[in-house]
Amino acid sequence: MSRIRTSSGELLIELQRSGGAPLHQQLESGIRDRIREGRLRPGAVMPSTRSFAEDLGLSRGVVVEAYQQLVAEGYLVSRAGGYTEVAEVAAIESPGVTMLTGVESRIDFRYSRPDVSQFPRAAWLRSIRRVLNETPYRSLAYLDGRGTIELRTALADYLNRVRGTAARPEHMVICNGFAQGSRLLLQVLAAQGYRCIAVEDPSDNDLRRVAAAAGLTTVGVPVLEGGVDVEALERSEADVVLVTAAHQFPTGVVTSAETRAALVAWAARRGGLVIEDDYDAEFRYDREPIGAMQGLMPDRVAYAGTASKTLAPGLRLGWMILPPRLVEPMAQAKLMDDRGSPVLDQLAFADFVARGEFDRHLRRMRPRYRLLRDTLVERLAARLPELVPTGVSAGLHVMALLPDGLTESAVQAAALERGLGVYGLAPYWVTPPGPAGLVFGYGGLTVNTVIEGVDLLAEAVAVARE
Structure with missing residues (x-):
């Protein structure tokens, strides 16, 4: 895909050269x-600092300073080859994310969004x-349903080493995401x-709809401090259970060793199956x-x-390690x-994993x-100490319960009036009503937008209390 190149004449930036703020600001x-308004789209290549300075009648240093600040804030990205482009994260911060009544948010704490601007393009x-x-050429013909042996082998080696699985390539199926x-x-x-x-x-409520479409009954089992309540699972008469053991969504609870052992013991007694979603x-x-529990x-x-x-979610690459049957x-x-x-x-992903590029990307x-x-966490403690985040030790989101007197809908509405998207716990309860709270996804944001977002939320909470 060719890049959209932006000329300085297309930006139409008016500068007050006397009595105004510094020119670089x-x-x-x-x-x-212009990025927030969507006039500069993600991936658009910015004018060179030299040509931009000439067109605006500025010193090149003024343009360089402006670009450097916007790179630091996450609005621009400097690429190899000496060019600068609009960051992909700008698509999250710019208009276009719609929540209640068609109103749009500028900063969005939607969960499950990694920083796709850091995708390792060169590798x-x-x-x-x-x-x-x-x-x-023979590898380009029709495959069997399990996927390429190269990817299954590379992933089995990686998962056995990093996640403690007992994976064998012949027991894996490659799919288009979870x-x-x-x-x-x-x-x-x-x-x-x-x-x-x-x-x-x-x-997450998506799987409940999928289960219903497959003809399965769904039952909710409470999440305790050490993970899913296995005693309640025993009483439920379910024969399958889905768990997010490493970092429960949305509470962030880590399933304890005792609960893991009890889960696999339940599966053995029941003749059932544990589905382990190891998402982050x-x-x-x-x-x-x-x-991972699979190794047990x-x-x-x-x-x-x-x-x-x-x-990146757009890759649509997922995998399952399955019991042989x-x-x-x-x-x-x-x-x-x-x-x-x-x-x-x-x-390509098999090569990427086998050569250690996946490990390097994760370390970065x-x-x-x-x-x-x-x-x-620090900004919440400073501006909203009554919102105590949980599940902070891992993943790309945290959760915080709302204090008495605040409702999710009131906070969301007040936040949206300020261009802020926040998301409540209500959709995730299987047996509502559960405690009110908020889920904060931060992976696709920048430091400055996290700070600004919490500040806006503090204003919204103050209004929601009135």
Whole structure:
């Protein structure tokens, strides 16, 4: 795709050369406003500092200073080759994210958004080039439903090393993210006679609709301090349970060793299945890594992973490690659904993982996300100490319960009036009403927008209390 190149004449930035703010600040403000308004779209290449300075009649140093400040704020990105472009994160901060009654938010704390502006383009391009140069033609033919052996092998090696799984390539199926993998798995389980799936309460509500479409009954099981309530699971008569053991969504609870052992023991007694959604376990900040449950009992745990949080959701790359009895039915379901995920994407990701680029990318992103996490927690403590965040040790989101007297709808409405998108817990309760609270996703924001967002939220909370 060719890049959109922006000339200085297209920016139409008016500068007050006498009696106004410093010129570099005026230039920063003009560019920032155009990005927020959507006039400068993500990926647009900015004019060179030299040509921009000549057109505006400024010294080049003024333009350089303005660009450097906007890069620091996350609005612009400096690329190899000496050019500067509008950051992808600007799409999140600019108009276009619609919440209540069609009103748009400028800063958005929507969860599950990684910083896609940091996608490792150069490393990915090297993998693509190697794949195009070296892949034999026969690999471009139809695949079996499990996906390429190269990707399954690379992922099995990575997951066994990093997540403590007991993965074998022949027991893996590549899918288009967790969405497709979970949908196909529930269809397979329903066809094999499974009837009831237990989900954590609270939990992401998407899977409940998928389960209903597959003909499964859904029951909620409370989340305790050490993870899902296994005694309640026993009483529920479910034969499948979905857990987010490494970092429960949305509470952030880490499933304890005792609960993990009790879950796999339940599955063995019941003849049931544990589905382990390991959606963001690679990002941890204040604790040692905790291995995946799949390694405890591979015959009773189906493990699901995805590149959506670690690289970019647009890749649509996911994987499942399955008990042997489920591999062939899942492979057939995948073939029936879409004939297999794109082979070149699979092979590029296999090369990317096998050469250590995935590890390097994660090492680079952890401190960036930790800084955002720290900024969010510290700003909440300073401006809204009554909102105590939980689940802060890992992942890309935190949760905070609202104090008595505040409702989610009132806070959301007041925040939206200020251009801020915040999201309540209400949709995630399986058996409402549960406690009121907010979920803060921070992965796709910048330090400055996190600070500004919390400041706006403090104003909104003050209004909601009136």
